[in-house]
Amino acid sequence: MNASVASRTLRTLAAWVVVGLFFFPIYYWTSVAFKYGNDIFSRPPNLFHFTPTFDNFQKVFGISLGSGGVTVTPGGGNFFMAPRLWDSIVVATLSTLVAIVIATLAAYALSRMNFRGRHQFVNWVLSTRMMPPVAVAVPMFFIYKGFGLLDTFTGMVLIHALMNLPLAVLLMKSFFDDIPAEIDESAIVDGASRFTIFRRIVLPMAKGGIAATAVLCFIFSWTEFLFALTLTTTGLKTVPVVSSTFVTSIGTAWGNMAALGAASIIPAFIFILLVQKHLVRGLTMGSLKQ
């Protein structure tokens, strides 16, 4: 009995340590967002006892939070980042949607249909992930300029969807592979068409997998830097790109950068909360083979 209690306590403690390891960087970064410059660089680092301030959020978002009006910092990077947060939300959400729609259809076909070169097709899809993005960025710039897609939502959504498609297709294929083909066959015997089987039977069973894939696509788009930098100018900018503007000629505005970083966690967190119900199942799908 005692051994069991000790074991459980140890497990709980280990779990809290792991949680702490993951949570600490988020806490630290968020606390920097509420600090004055002096507190950010205090030695030894001041983790808990500091005078909190909304200054950084006011500067970054150009809003007043009741501590002295809208303020600006010369040399402190670009300002009024709220529109940029919106840009990121639109690009990440739409590109995830596009990637999921295409990837689900493609993955189902690859999982269920026999056609010549099916296995090579899977390898070919994977190979596009092997090319470093930086090798594609400059040619993409010229292609986008030619098609008038530079600095547009359409362009950014397309490139992020393209970037995420290979991974999404492979993930979704493994999820569809996990659903027994006998279910499809039974439905065919009952007279269902291929599309009906996909929409009414297989898709609902793969909800967890879709959620997990969507979360990964969203996060990759949310944090993507290179394409967002190369293919935009002033029309739209995503959070990772504007974060770099806090690196100024007179140093890095860490407080401002942390404020934007802390605020940018929220939309991603909300998205994950929305799909959380399906996420655990999705993450464990594919782990067991029949």
Place this chain on the structure above:
Amino acid sequence: MKDSMRKAYLASVTDRFVKGQMDRRSFLRAAGKLGLGAGALGMGLGARPFWTMSQAQAQDQELKPNADVMKWLADVGKPFAGTTLKLATESTPPSNAIATQLKQYFEEASGIKIEIEVLPLEQVLQKLTLDVASSLGTYDLYYIDQSWAANFSQDVFDPREQLKNADLAMPNYNIDDFLKPLVDGIAMYKDTMVGVPYDIPIFIMQYRKDIWDELKLPAPTTMEDLLNASKAITDAKGPNVYGTSGQMKSGHYSLECDWTAWLWGHGGSIFDKDGKFCGNDERGLEAMAYWDKLKATMPPGVNGWTWDGEGQSVAQGVAASMLSWGEFFPFFDDPKASKVSGLMEAIVPPKPTTTLRTVQETAFGEIPGVGHQGGSSLAVSKYSKAPDAAWIFMQWATSADTQALITVLGGGTGPTRKSVYDDPRVKANARVGAGTTRHLPVVRETIANYMGSEPDLPAWAEISSDTIPVALGKYFAGQLGSAKETMDALKSQVDEIVAKG
């Protein structure tokens, strides 16, 4: 009370007053104790740090553009109303002051819209290179760092030619008002003027007057004084406070900037008159020996710092001095961001140990001088689809009136025009506190008498941002043997790159 303590106390009191944390009566009482009386009240009200001010408040102050300039913009801008211009620029105080505060005046008066993309320096270079390579004209104006002047000299309009168009010329623009050393050091490549000087970060000596006074050390006016004082401070106060600091991150451009200051300060140069690398000669090796000794008085993390870490080390009181960018000085005076507000003193860079090499003894327009400059110019792109509208913006952005506003609103950055240093609005900000301009007389003197400029050649961006800082980084990491071996290896590399063109 010591002068430095008095200044720090005043900065703190003023800061609390302008933030509304102290009522006027308490402020006057505190100021009275310092013997400042009503004068202090004026300082607190009329010249407070801009970044404690709201935008609406800022517009109510006297800091408004000149009415004649606005009228000219309204007249000359009419045919171009509705045009949108794009500029990619580093996040510098002038660019941020224009982007966040001043461009609205330009847009309202002229009807021309300006979109400013603010990026870190290396990303600006990437954007401009793509624009030039494709001749696309995505950007109408180029922000050109002095080390890129040669690369972009064929891709921009010479402002002297643009000025000949009387219909678009701003009255009293006076191109001769730009400080001549800056025009030569930043904007000129051979006979082409690659834009006009736009900003001027330059090395000045910044040190903790309180520590120097406490240890009774002579001001660091010579290389020897600086080294001796740094040693004395490190011995007396280390490891809490070190004598000096540096920007010595391996592979980063900042390391090359530090190297040139010590190299030039020991009578050396990067190139000899035949265009060959000569950092490995006797003077170059003396500079390396000096730098090694000075590095021993710097905080341990200095190998990983660019100017960011260097500035923070001084601001947080870890290092007592730095020979570095003057743009940091207003930041040091900000009591919210720095622990040394009111304690810093600015002087011109330490005197060289021997006679500086002349321009004729070097090549590619290299100008030896301990005050390393890192200025930039602003130019109209030849690929712009609206070059005339861009030229109007460029004249406004670099006019004396706009520069004065930038200097005050932009947090004490150094102007590139002579007249702006004498502008009453700029002089009024010469007090302890955020955004101070009290260091600007030193900046002006350094530009006039102590400025050093890197060479201009197409391969310089690669040499200065990669070849030299990588080799120096390896040297300080102990991977390249002695200083002589390092410099000899560097000579082979640089000469080969230059020979390739």
